[in-house]
Structure formats: C-alpha cells, structure tokens
Amino acid sequence: MTALTPVLPEAPHEGTPRKGTTTAARASRRRGRLEPWLYLAPAFIVLIALLGYPIFQLINVSLYDYRQAQVSGKAPLKFVGLENYQKLFADPQFWTVLGNTVVFATACVVFTLLVGSSLAVLATRLRPWVRSLLFVVSLGAWATPAVTGSAVWLFLFDPTLGLVNKTLVAIGLTQFQGYSWTYDKWSAFGLVASEVVWCSFPFVLVTVYAGIQAIPTEVIEAARIDGASMPRIARSIMLPMLRPIVIVVTIQSIIWNFKIFSQIYIMTNGGGIAGQNLVLNVYGYQQAFAASLYGLGSALGVIMTALLMVITLVYLRILKRTGEAL
Amino acid sequence: MTAVDVSPLAPQAAAENPQKFRKNGKRRFGADAAGIIIALIVAFPLFWMVLSALKPKTALDAGDAAPFTLEPSLDSFGRVLGVNNFGQYFLNSVIVALVVVVLSTILAFLAAVALTRYNFKMRTKLLIIILVSQMVPVEALTIPLFFLLRNAGEAIPLVGLNQLGSLVLVHVGFSIPFAIWMLRGFVAAVPVEVEEAARLDGAGSFRFVRSILFPLVAPGVVACSVFSFISTWNDFLFAKTFIISAQENQTLPMALLTFFKPDQNDWGAIMAGSVIMTIPVLIFFVSVQRKLVSGLAGAVKG
Numbered sequence: 328m329t330a331l332t333p334v335l336p337e338a339p340h341e342g343t344p345r346k347g348t349t350t351a352a353r354a355s356r357r358r359g360r361l362e363p364w365l366y367l368a369p370a371f372i373v374l375i376a377l378l379g380y381p382i383f384q385l386i387n388v389s390l391y392d393y394r395q396a397q398v399s400g401k402a403p404l405k406f407v408g409l410e411n412y413q414k415l416f417a418d419p420q421f422w423t424v425l426g427n428t429v430v431f432a433t434a435c436v437v438f439t440l441l442v443g444s445s446l447a448v449l450a451t452r453l454r455p456w457v458r459s460l461l462f463v464v465s466l467g468a469w470a471t472p473a474v475t476g477s478a479v480w481l482f483l484f485d486p487t488l489g490l491v492n493k494t495l496v497a498i499g500l501t502q503f504q505g506y507s508w509t510y511d512k513w514s515a516f517g518l519v520a521s522e523v524v525w526c527s528f529p530f531v532l533v534t535v536y537a538g539i540q541a542i543p544t545e546v547i548e549a550a551r552i553d554g555a556s557m558p559r560i561a562r563s564i565m566l567p568m569l570r571p572i573v574i575v576v577t578i579q580s581i582i583w584n585f586k587i588f589s590q591i592y593i594m595t596n597g598g599g600i601a602g603q604n605l606v607l608n609v610y611g612y613q614q615a616f617a618a619s620l621y622g623l624g625s626a627l628g629v630i631m632t633a634l635l636m637v638i639t640l641v642y643l644r645i646l647k648r649t650g651e652a653l
Numbered sequence: 654m655t656a657v658d659v660s661p662l663a664p665q666a667a668a669e670n671p672q673k674f675r676k677n678g679k680r681r682f683g684a685d686a687a688g689i690i691i692a693l694i695v696a697f698p699l700f701w702m703v704l705s706a707l708k709p710k711t712a713l714d715a716g717d718a719a720p721f722t723l724e725p726s727l728d729s730f731g732r733v734l735g736v737n738n739f740g741q742y743f744l745n746s747v748i749v750a751l752v753v754v755v756l757s758t759i760l761a762f763l764a765a766v767a768l769t770r771y772n773f774k775m776r777t778k779l780l781i782i783i784l785v786s787q788m789v790p791v792e793a794l795t796i797p798l799f800f801l802l803r804n805a806g807e808a809i810p811l812v813g814l815n816q817l818g819s820l821v822l823v824h825v826g827f828s829i830p831f832a833i834w835m836l837r838g839f840v841a842a843v844p845v846e847v848e849e850a851a852r853l854d855g856a857g858s859f860r861f862v863r864s865i866l867f868p869l870v871a872p873g874v875v876a877c878s879v880f881s882f883i884s885t886w887n888d889f890l891f892a893k894t895f896i897i898s899a900q901e902n903q904t905l906p907m908a909l910l911t912f913f914k915p916d917q918n919d920w921g922a923i924m925a926g927s928v929i930m931t932i933p934v935l936i937f938f939v940s941v942q943r944k945l946v947s948g949l950a951g952a953v954k955g
Contacts, residue, residue, distance in 0.1 A: 377826025
C-alpha cells in the first residue's frame with residue numbers, strides 16, 4: 328500500500344529543470360499534498376501486486392528446493408539458500424545457454440539498430456510517396472504479432488514447401504533441395520534473428536527518423552555556410568543531437584531482444600534440436616514448467632532480471648552523464 | 654515539452670521539412686529505387702501470408718508448382734474457423750485486449766497526471782522505479798504469478814487460473830509502466846494556464862482532470878494504448894501457462910499453435926489464422942500511426 332506520507336509541497340527538483348517542472352511547480356503551489364498520491368494510488372497498487380510482489384516471490388522461490396511434490400504439499404519445503412544458483416553455475420548447459428542468449432541478443436540488437444537507423448537516414452532522402460510506402464510497410468511488419476510473424480518466416484524457409492528453397496533450387500543451387508534451415512544451430516539462430524530484425528527495426532526507424540526531423544534546419548544550414556562537409560555535419564552536429572534518442576533506442580532493443588521468447592519457442596520448436604537453440608528465458612520456462620523444477624527456474628529468472636537491471640543502471644548512468652532529466 | 658509532429662504519412666510535412674541531405678536529382682533517384690526495393694522486401698512476408706492463406710489446401714500440400722499463381726479459395730479460412738472454437742478464441746483475445754487497454758490506460762493516465770503536474774519529493778524516485786520496472790523480464794515472473802493467481806483464484810472470482818481475468822490482470826500490470834512513460838509527454842504539454850483558467854471558473858482538481866485534461870490528451874492516450882494492445886494481443890506465454898484446462902478460455906495465439914504438428918504443419922490454416930490475427934492490429938496501428946509517431950518522438954525526448 329502506498330503510504331500517504333506528508334511531503335513538502337515545494338521539494339527541490341533533482342536533476343535539470345525542464346518545461347514540465349515549471350508547470351508542475353506553478354500548479355502544485357495551490358494544491359493539497361495528498362492529491363498526487365490519490366492519482367498515483369490505483370496504478371501503484373496494481374504495480375505492487377502484479378510486479379513488486381512477484382519479483383519478491385521469484386527471489387524467494389529461487390532459494391528453495393521447490394518441485395512438483397512441494398507444490399502439491401506432499402513434501403515439506405526445504406530452504407536451500409544459494410544451492411539452486413550453485414547447481415546452475417556448475418552446469419555446463421547453463422553457460423552454453425547464457426552464451427547463446429548474449430550472442431543471439433547482441434546480433435539482433437546490432438542488426439536492428441543498423442537496419443533501422445540506415446533506413447531512417449535513407450527516409451530523409453526519399454520522395455514523399457516512397458517514404459510513405461516505406462513507413463506503411465514497416466508499420467505492417469511492426470504490427471505483425473510475434474506468433475504470426477514467426478509462422479510466416481518458418482513457412483518461407485520450410486525445407487520442402489518453402490519458397491526460399493524452391494527459389495534457390497530453381498536458380499540452380501540444387502543442394503538446397505529439402506535443406507533444413509533449423510537443423511544447424513547457428514543457421515536456426517540466424518533465421519530467428521532475421522525475423523526479429525524484421526519486426527523490430529520499424530521502432531528504430533520511426534524513432535530515429537523523428538529525431539532527425541527534430542534537428543533544426545538552421546543549424547545544418549549554418550554549418551553548410553561555414554563550409555562543413557556532409558560527413559562532418561553528420562558526425563559533429565547530427566550524431567550529438569541524436570545521441571539521447573540513439574541511447575534510448577539501443578537500451579530498448581537490448582531489453583526486448585534479451586527477453587525474446589515467442590520467436591525462439593515457435594521457430595525452433597521450443598529450443599531447437601536437443602536444446603541447441605535455448606536462450607535464458609525459454610530455458611528457465613522449461614526448467615520450471617516442463618521439468619517442474621520451480622526453484623531452479625526461478626533462479627534462472629533472477630539471474631536474467633539481474634542481467635537486465637545492470638543494463639538499466641548503465642542506461643541511467645549514461646542518461647545522467649548526457650544531462651538528460653528524467 | 655511538446656511533441657513535434659513528424660508524421661511520415663503527411664505530405665505537407667515533407668514540404669515543411671526541406672530535404673536535409675539532398676544533393677542532386679540523380680542521387681535521389683538511386684535513393685528512391687533503394688527505398689522501393691527495401692519496402693517490397695519488408696512487405697513480402699505479409700504478402701506471402703495473405704497469398705498462401707487464399708490458396709486451396711491441395712496446392713500448398715503438393716508443394717505449389719507455380720507459387721505465385723492464385724486460384725482464390727477460402728478453403729483454409731474454413732478449416733481455421735471450423736476447428737477448435739476459433740470464434741470463441743478470437744472473442745476471448747478481443748475481450749482481454751480491450752479490457753487491458755481501457756484499464757491500463759486509465760490508471761497510467763492518472764499516474765502520469767501526478768508525475769507531471771505535481772511537484773513532490775518522491776517524484777524522481779518514482780519515475781526511476783517505473784523505468785526500472787519496464788526492464789523486468791516478464792517471462793521470469795511467470796512462476797510467481799502462476800502461484801499468485803492460483804491462490805488469488807480461491808479468494809476472488811474470475812481472476813484465478815483458467816479464467817480470462819488472470820490474463821487481464823497480468824497484462825494490466827505489465828502495460829502500465831510503459832504507458833505512464835509515454836503519456837507523460839502528452840500530459841505535460843497541456844499549458845498550466847489552462848489549469849489556472851479552469852480553477853478560476855471554479856473547477857476542482859478532479860473535475861479539471863476528468864473534463865478538461867483528459868479530453869485534451871485523448872489522442873495521445875489512444876496512441877499509447879496501441880502498445881498495451883499489441884503486447885496483450887501477441888501473448889501466448891501467459892495464455893499457455895495460466896489457461897491449462899479450460900479450453901473455452903484459450904486465446905487466439907494458442908489456437909494458431911494447434912495447427913503446428915511435427916513434420917505435417919497445416920500451412921494453409923496457419924497462414925489463414927495468421928491473417929485473421931494480424932488484421933485487427935494492423936487496423937489499430939494504421940488508425941493511430943500519426944499520433945504514435947509524434948508520441949514516440951516526444952516520449953524519447955522526455
């Protein structure tokens with residue numbers, strides 16, 4: 328429950344002031360202290376119940392030997408401390424899965440950002456109707472649900488019925504007759520990554536394009552008059568101005584790609600042949616729900632949360648350094 | 654802060670924003686050609702999905718001697734609609750997504766009002782908490798949520814396992830942080846003078862928020878709701894985990910997964926189901942895209 332502690336109505340605002348601050352300061356001068364808390368309460372009650380409490384429970388369960396027997400109450404709960412974590416760290420499969428996750432997610436992030444930003448720059452050079460076309464189809468890819476996007480890509484790359492193999496055979500590459508794209512570990516990861524990039528680059532495209540449009544034309548013109556070359560303008564003016572946007576987009580991509588679940592689950596049929604395509608959260612899910620090792624699955628969840636929290640903190644650090652107010 | 658209107662689909666926007674990079678017409682022709690080719694590549698999977706959904710099953714199973722010919726047939730749609738209460742699944746998905754959108758948007762809007770138009774000590778801390786809470790991998794919370802819902806279901810009707818309410822609850826929880834984050838910009842953009850005028854006219858705080866502020870930021874609210882809609886509509890993990898035995902409460906993605914069978918996927922049905930599943934999101938997306946783009950630009954600039 329949110330405690331309704333009395334707060335100073337004129338608390339000094341930490342961080343750089345921004346437009347909204349003055350609004351807030353002027354408006355709150357004539358209002359009660361409890362008012363903001365009344366507006367916050369509903370959202371925060373939900374957040375505490377459905378996010379805060381589960382996070383606490385996740386950590387809690389990860390410290391117990393918690394299996395099917397304990398769930399149904401046939402065996403007593405046994406506190407094992409960090410044993411689940413020790414088991415994981417001693418298990419070579421955990422390190423393989425962690426490595427898979429880092430390599431796969433990083434590749435997705437890099438390609439998503441490259442494709443998205445390159446297209447954002449390209450979009451500024453296009454005729455309006457071509458730009459509209461590009462944006463419409465990108466929004467289409469973005470709006471495609473993960474499940475259906477995975478299904479279509481899987482169909483395109485189907486060994487016998489897929490268009491890709493048929494086309495390759497038709498142009499004379501007969502070795503692709505019935506070739507399975509998901510048989511080899513990295514070819515399977517590559518296929519999933521392609522789908523991920525396809526459905527996540529539009530977010531980068533739209534956001535970075537908006538950022539480029541927001542750069543005042545006068546600044547660019549002034550630099551041009553001063554004789555700066557186009558690459559120089561891009562490097563010394565546009566990149567610094569786009570930096571906050573690039574940081575946000577990068578972090579968002581990292582978060583989303585480390586959490587990818589549906590695409591791996593569907594395209595590699597739950598983690599690939601003999602689990603070769605497992606990533607952390609699919610692995611954690613399987614440990615918990617397929618093998619009923621809830622304690623171990625929770626420990627994997629905690630490790631993943633910790634990983635992402637570290638990334639978040641780095642993100643906040645960078646934000647602070649660039650002087651961006653929250 | 655004010656959201657800059659950078660709609661890519663508004664022709665006048667291009668006129669107001671002179672080309673920043675253009676050097677000469679020749680170069681531009683190359684860029685246009687590249688743009689068109691890329692657009693076609695991006696669109697291809699969607700085109701292929703629709704084309705394959707409209708083929709007779711025999712053509713697909715035989716491996717399609719001529720993949721681009723089309724003898725339109727609603728054969729596959731018939732199989733999808735006829736199997737496994739597809740209509741019921743569709744309805745369930747719509748109900749869950751709409752309830753989540755309405756609830757999470759209202760709660761997030763109220764929280765955004767508190768976080769942008771009031772100054773109090775905890776403000777920055779709360780904003781950081783909201784930002785951090787977006788970073789929690791929801792898949793990791795499936796386990797504790799499973800137990801939470803199992804216990805809650807015994808005390809509260811409609812929110813236990815196998816109930817649509819359980820899906821609504823978890824998605825509201827996971828949609829709120831990002832929604833608050835995005836709505837802040839829209840709420841902060843309403844000038845304080847509007848508020849002062851309303852107070853002079855005798856409107857109380859709640860009255861102002863309800864009758865003046867909300868209508869003013871409504872377009873932004875709709876744009877933000879697209880994200881809650883998508884994440885709810887796409888989810889199959891929670892549906893798979895929490896709806897275990899009540900078939901009639903399953904959602905659309907799970908229906909689609911029933912057509913995946915090792916080595917004998919019914920591709921026609923999968924494509925037809927995919928079309929049915931993608932259309933509502935596309936409609937929603939295209940109808941709010943202008944606001945969405947400006948909202949994104951605003952949210953990023955904070």
